[in-house]
Amino acid sequence: MADDNVYTLLITKGNDPDDQYGFYKERIDSQRDFSYIEYNTQDDELTDELFGEIDVIVLLFGLYHNNQEMFDDLFEKSREFDVPILLVRFFGMEYVLKELEEKSDAVVGWNPHCIVDAIETLVKGKDWVKPCDVADES
Numbered sequence: 001m002a003d004d005n006v007y008t009l010l011i012t013k014g015n016d017p018d019d020q021y022g023f024y025k026e027r028i029d030s031q032r033d034f035s036y037i038e039y040n041t042q043d044d045e046l047t048d049e050l051f052g053e054i055d056v057i058v059l060l061f062g063l064y065h066n067n068q069e070m071f072d073d074l075f076e077k078s079r080e081f082d083v084p085i086l087l088v089r090f091f092g093m094e095y096v097l098k099e100l101e102e103k104s105d106a107v108v109g110w111n112p113h114c115i116v117d118a119i120e121t122l123v124k125g126k127d128w129v130k131p132c133d134v135a136d137e138s
Contacts, residue, residue, distance in 0.1 A: 006035040007119055010050070010083075011058045013040035014070055020062035023091060027112040034116045041070055051081040055123045062090040064100065075103050084122040088115065 013021045021040075028034065039050060057074055064071055078085045087104035089096050094109070101107050105127075106118040121127075 005120075005123070006037060007123060008037045008053050008055045009039070009058050009119070010044075010046075010054045010056075010074075011038055011040045012060045012063050012067065012070065012074070013042040014063055015066035016060075016063050017066070018062055018091075020060045020091065023110070024058070024060055024088060024115075027110055028115055031112050031116050034119075036119075041067075041074070046073075046077070048081075051077050051083060054081070054083050056119050057083050057085045058119075059085060059087045059100070059104070061087055061096050061100065064097070071100070086115070086118050086122060 011021065011024065016022075028036070039046075039054070044050065057078055059071060059074065075085065077083070084105040085103065087096060087100055087107045089107065089109045091110050096107060105122055108114045108118050
């Protein structure tokens with residue numbers, strides 16, 4: 001059943017030598033039943049008003065090393081405006097820094113169904129409990 005919601009996402013974009021952002025966009029845009037409005041950390045002014053509209057902040061772990069200050073700022077804004085954080089692991093890796101995992105509301109890999117499921121779950125105010133992409137990559 002299609003979800004009629006249109007989600008407002010803030011996606012990390014910055015110093016990205018591996019084009020994690022482009023790959024993420026490809027994955028999430030492949031989901032026909034998922035509609036979203038995107039803001040990103042490079043092209044949009046990150047005002048308090050904007051954070052008041054955001055449903056989920058999507059952090060691409062592959063950008064962390066070159067954009068640590070941005071990640072720190074987004075974790076702070078997440079707490080200030082009560083916006084959940086979805087951390088997407090570096091493509092092909094299971095590992096994320098424990099400190100980032102602990103500050104995030106959900107952590108997923110690159111399975112587009114899992115990304116969408118995590119966003120929908122977080123917006124509904126439910127806890128993310130299943131690492132759906134670890135066991136069922138079929």
